[in-house]
Amino acid sequence: MKVLIDQDKCVGAGQCVLAAPDVFDQRDEDGIVVLLQEYPPAELHEDVRQAARICPALAIELDEA
């Protein structure tokens, strides 16, 4: 799984960090998403999928090919 984030679309809701704190964080100054792991390990995949689903800006894309 490869995680792609769109920092321009991101609204800083932090919902991804709540869902997958080992994969996502937020910038201090504006809350915009920071990707901690571009290729998260398998045990985190379901959390990452949940993060992508609930993002209110649809700013997370997953490449699971």
Place this chain on the structure above:
Amino acid sequence: MNLDHVVVVGASAAGLTAAEALRREGYDGRITMIGAEQRLPYDRPPLSKQVLAGTWEPERTALRREDALVEADWLLGTPAAGLDVAARTVRLADGTAIGYDGLVIATGVTPRRLPFGHDLAGVHVLRSMDDALALRKDLLAASSVVVVGAGFLGAETAAVARQMGLAVTLVDPLPAPMIRQFGAKIGGLVAKLHADNGVTVRTGVGVSGLVGLGDQVVAVDLADGSSLPAEVVLVAIGSEPATGWLADSGLSLGNGVDCDSLCRAAPGVVAAGDVASWTHPELGVRLRVEHRMNATEQGMAAAKTLLGKGEPFAPVPYFWTDQYEVKIQAYGMFPEDSVPTVVVGDPAEGSFAAEYHQHGRVVGVLGWNLPRETRKLRARIGGAA
């Protein structure tokens, strides 16, 4: 009943999310998406921000690329006009009848209007992409705008118009902007934010009339007898659930589409997003939440219910607003009788987080330019104050 055909009325965030959730949960029957607008699903929060400001092209708001859209039959530009719950049939404005096994109602809200003046050129409401583009066009050609209503939409629009260089007057009958959402203390800070950015904030006074010259608006009359010159007027005084098409359906429409805690409105019928009210199982109150995050969460919850995998819908609501360089973020509830207490930072420094307390508990957390800390405080909601 077998579920072979799900009809989703409303092709925006809640409806799209419900359809995607159905597929993800393994539903492989037919889905029909019915949208009143001619457009594929797009995101609404940017309308009063990036789209109005012109920093995003309309295409940027697409919720999914066309090649990544959920597999469904798309009936766009065809508003629903009626529902027969017993016969499980949706009737469209063009007279077409569409049967369903499962129905998702996600028709959102329509802007509330003043009882006068909306026939004048230059008077706008803001809900759809077309609304946003029409307002932007008028703002680009004008030097001043009056914004009626200082809630989310009005306050955001005032900020964008100010940044476009217009003279802006923000009018609201309540004593401060966003007071309904966050109370007087935060409302005062929002008023100061706008005043500091050059907006004329006229709170505590209502609008009594819109004045036209020919068919063009030229002034806004206020209840105190004063009159504001206006080339453009945005009326942002809230919205009403888009339930007109359900008037004869027999569904309970007390506060939008009334649902139970599993988002069910009738056998085979669920509702989600701005249009749906439900009883929050933990808070024990009926809520209808007109925020973007809820469209996603409730769309997913409603889809699971249709598939027989429903769980009581118990979100911690989240919403936000961007005005100038300020991002206000809110988790939880902000009832009128709750009291905010600043727990991190300092309003005077332009960055803080506050907890809202009610009956000895934390019910909401608000952040003002402090996203990470605010998100961490979310865990306090429900706990002792």
